[in-house]
Amino acid sequence: MTTTLYTTDHEWLAIEGDVATVGITDYAQSQLGDVVFVELPKLGRVLKKAEAAAVVESVKAASDVYAPVTGEVLETNPDLASEPALVNSDAQGKAWFFKIRIADKSELGGLMDEAAYKAHTA
Amino acid sequence: MSVRDDRDSLRRTPLYDLHVSLGGKMVPFAGYDMPVQYPAGVLKEHLQTRNQAGLFDVSHMGQIALRPKSGKVEDAARALERLVPQDIVAVAQGRQRYAQFTNADGGILDDLMVANFDDHLFLVVNAACKAEDEAHLRANLSDACVIDSLADRALIALQGPKAEAALAKLCAEAPAMKFMDAGPHQVAGLACFVSRSGYTGEDGFEISVPAADAERLARTLLENPDVMPIGLGARDSLRLEAGLCLYGHDIDTATTPVEAALEWSVQKSRRSGGARAGGFPGAEKILAHFDHGASRRRVGLRTEGRAPVREGALLFADSAGGEPIGKVTSGGFGPSLNAPVAMGCVPTSLSALGTKLFAEVRAQRLPLTVAAMPFVKNTYKR
Numbered sequence: 001m002t003t004t005l006y007t008t009d010h011e012w013l014a015i016e017g018d019v020a021t022v023g024i025t026d027y028a029q030s031q032l033g034d035v036v037f038v039e040l041p042k043l044g045r046v047l048k049k050a051e052a053a054a055v056v057e058s059v060k061a062a063s064d065v066y067a068p069v070t071g072e073v074l075e076t077n078p079d080l081a082s083e084p085a086l087v088n089s090d091a092q093g094k095a096w097f098f099k100i101r102i103a104d105k106s107e108l109g110g111l112m113d114e115a116a117y118k119a120h121t122a
Numbered sequence: 123m124s125v126r127d128d129r130d131s132l133r134r135t136p137l138y139d140l141h142v143s144l145g146g147k148m149v150p151f152a153g154y155d156m157p158v159q160y161p162a163g164v165l166k167e168h169l170q171t172r173n174q175a176g177l178f179d180v181s182h183m184g185q186i187a188l189r190p191k192s193g194k195v196e197d198a199a200r201a202l203e204r205l206v207p208q209d210i211v212a213v214a215q216g217r218q219r220y221a222q223f224t225n226a227d228g229g230i231l232d233d234l235m236v237a238n239f240d241d242h243l244f245l246v247v248n249a250a251c252k253a254e255d256e257a258h259l260r261a262n263l264s265d266a267c268v269i270d271s272l273a274d275r276a277l278i279a280l281q282g283p284k285a286e287a288a289l290a291k292l293c294a295e296a297p298a299m300k301f302m303d304a305g306p307h308q309v310a311g312l313a314c315f316v317s318r319s320g321y322t323g324e325d326g327f328e329i330s331v332p333a334a335d336a337e338r339l340a341r342t343l344l345e346n347p348d349v350m351p352i353g354l355g356a357r358d359s360l361r362l363e364a365g366l367c368l369y370g371h372d373i374d375t376a377t378t379p380v381e382a383a384l385e386w387s388v389q390k391s392r393r394s395g396g397a398r399a400g401g402f403p404g405a406e407k408i409l410a411h412f413d414h415g416a417s418r419r420r421v422g423l424r425t426e427g428r429a430p431v432r433e434g435a436l437l438f439a440d441s442a443g444g445e446p447i448g449k450v451t452s453g454g455f456g457p458s459l460n461a462p463v464a465m466g467c468v469p470t471s472l473s474a475l476g477t478k479l480f481a482e483v484r485a486q487r488l489p490l491t492v493a494a495m496p497f498v499k500n501t502y503k504r
Binding site: 034036037039058059060062 | 462
């Protein structure tokens with residue numbers, strides 16, 4: 001069973017057990033415009049909640065993506081290097097950024113469900 | 123996402139309603155509420171301009187008529203030469219030239235276009251500088267000229283390989299114009315000033331039109347299926363690929379025309395030994411830079427990877443250690459090249475084509491190579 005949660009900074013997390021798959025929301029990609037480059041965290045890096053974890057570069061500007069929870073980076077999406085435009089076409093699917101092992105599940109308490117996120121971006 | 127700025131104080135161009143109706147994403151720029159992009163997005167808008175034609179609202183820029191009190195345009199030209207290092211007297215009727223207002227230190231106060239309209243000069247200056255430029259002209263040229271701010275005119279740029287055909291339907295004289303020709307022409311029956319120039323590296327036109335008629339003209343041009351509206355985002359990526367300077371970024375009050383690699387824009391008549399050498403603000407320093415070289419220079423920069431190197435990134439000679447040797451003045455992603463492009467200011471000793479440099483991006487040093495500009499070949503109709 002997968003639970004999807006959202007941050008106020010427009011990241012999504014799909015949570016299965018103690019692993020979260022993280023990306024940016026469709027709303028975020030629509031605000032950024034055409035994505036031309038994504039910089040991902042190194043495997044094994046231990047990210048602290050709210051730390052800059054990845055960078056999304058659009059034609060216009062660079063934007064940080066923050067770690068939504070504390071934990072170790074287990075996997076990064078190899079497709080984003082060759083096809084950064086996936087972030088525009090499938091932000092909440094194929095364009096996941098990285099997977100992280102959730103160190104402290106209590107950190108999930110501050111995140112939003114889909115209805116709350118929709119209200120946040122309305 | 124950032125909180126929207128208070129927009130109440132922003133000015134609107136005569137095409138504001140058009141931008142909103144076309145779905146333009148409006149952002150503050152130089153005191154105006156301007157479209158940074160339309161629903162197509164920066165990438166598509168950029169490629170549309172390179173492959174077909176794009177329509178840009180540049181009405182925020184300043185349009186100024188310099189009317190000689192004597193009635194002779196040459197007197198206005200001689201007067202303007204007190205403020206710019208260009209040969210304005212030699213600009214023939216119906217022609218336009220790129221120029222810079224310089225300061226006493228040889229730096230650039232603004233860059234501008236100057237056209238000879240037979241009985242007066244027509245100037246186009248940057249939006250962010252236009253109030254200061256007008257004051258500068260009034261303070262220095264009022265003995266010889268009436269400085270007439272043409273605030274009741276809009277300015278529309280039509281750029282790209284299909285621009286000529288699109289404008290020809292509304293202005294029979296357009297196809298016969300050559301790069302940097304400029305003059306009054308009827309466009310769709312409206313009293314316009316048309317120049318064959320732009321800020322994209324493409325063939326194209328800039329059309330000054332009475333504000334009241336601007337939306338009608340823009341809508342008529344947009345009825346052509348080859349023409350799409352283009353926002354400021356693509357305007358910036360287009361000019362960057364074309365190697366063109368953005369005032370306040372690549373050139374400023376601390377950069378001389380020689381440091382900015384704009385020697386081509388200063389005619390021999392105004393350089394040492396020329397018929398009207400000097401006589402403009404900062405001439406001593408600028409002519410010394412011509413005669414003996416400057417210690418730094420604006421160059422083009424290409425990266426190896428896909429990570430864009432943006433304005434402000436520090437430049438280094440080596441992959442580790444050492445002090446910064448310069449910085450990136452403009453940088454981003456070039457959609458036509460499908461690669462990052464940048465310009466920077468570096469010591470002249472490190473400005474030769476092919477020189478390897480490094481830019482600091484997020485605490486890493488990315489390799490760069492000094493590269494020829496324009497990055498994309500221009501297609502001006504000469």
